[in-house]
Amino acid sequence: QKEVEQDPGPLSVPEGAIVSLNCTYSNSAFQYFMWYRQYSRKGPELLMYTYSSGNKEDGRFTAQVDKSSKYISLFIRDSQPSDSATYLCAMSARNAGGTSYGKLTFGQGTILTVHP
Amino acid sequence: GAVVSQHPSRVICKSGTSVKIECRSLDFQATTMFWYRQFPKKSLMLMATSNEGSKATYEQGVEKDKFLINHASLTLSTLTVTSAHPEDSSFYICSARVPDRGYEQYFGPGTRLTVT
Numbered sequence: 001q002k003e004v005e006q007d008p009g010p011l012s013v014p015e016g017a018i019v020s021l022n023c024t025y026s027n028s029a030f031q032y033f034m035w036y037r038q039y040s041r042k043g044p045e046l047l048m049y050t051y052s053s054g055n056k057e058d059g060r061f062t063a064q065v066d067k068s069s070k071y072i073s074l075f076i077r078d079s080q081p082s083d084s085a086t087y088l089c090a091m092s093a094r095n096a097g098g099t100s101y102g103k104l105t106f107g108q109g110t111i112l113t114v115h116p
Numbered sequence: 117g118a119v120v121s122q123h124p125s126r127v128i129c130k131s132g133t134s135v136k137i138e139c140r141s142l143d144f145q146a147t148t149m150f151w152y153r154q155f156p157k158k159s160l161m162l163m164a165t166s167n168e169g170s171k172a173t174y175e176q177g178v179e180k181d182k183f184l185i186n187h188a189s190l191t192l193s194t195l196t197v198t199s200a201h202p203e204d205s206s207f208y209i210c211s212a213r214v215p216d217r218g219y220e221q222y223f224g225p226g227t228r229l230t231v232t
Contacts (some may be wrong), residue, residue, distance in 0.1 A: 034221035043223035
């Protein structure tokens with residue numbers, strides 16, 4: 001079983017739709033949760049980050065973390081064609097001594113297409 | 117802020133030659149940088165963690181003698197692919213950790229390497 005599971009899609013929605021992207025994970029030590037957007041042949045761009053459980057909103061984007069269920073989500077409201085990209089969830093934990101941050105573990109990425 | 121650049125963006129080299137890829141943090145000092153490899157429509161695979169002034173830590177299965185990493189300053193890390201082989205053709209992406217937000221990583225735009 002992979003540490004982080006993400007439905008690769010592809011996901012195709014009409015412009016204006018609400019998009020829900022999800023990841024599940026198995027490592028209970030993960031504390032930091034991030035969503036990246038990657039356009040074709042470009043590096044990933046950090047969209048949202050969340051520490052521990054809860055919600056965080058930034059414009060049209062909302063990130064949710066449910067640590068009890070080991071489940072994170074990214075919601076995109078009023079989706080636009082420019083949102084068409086691959087979305088990657090990523091997470092990390094502190095090291096055993098709590099003195100530094102561990103490496104990022106990525107999901108497989110979900111390919112999203114928003115059509116006009 | 118938190119801008120990471122990579123150079124070159126694309127490179128073509130012949131089998132048996134070596135190629136160097138540079139990763140720079142432009143507006144912050146990065147004590148830790150990471151090198152990833154990404155295959156088409158796949159997620160990012162961490163190759164190594166690069167710490168300024170010390171040897172890189174390689175992930176299991178990554179040949180340290182083939183992928184030489186040097187983190188000579190707080191703003192520059194380099195990846196040298198030695199004795200390149202067509203199987204090394206891939207998209208290489210670096211990222212840098214922001215010192216006061218250690219769980220966040222900011223990615224460069226990537227380097228497309230083609231070995232002929």
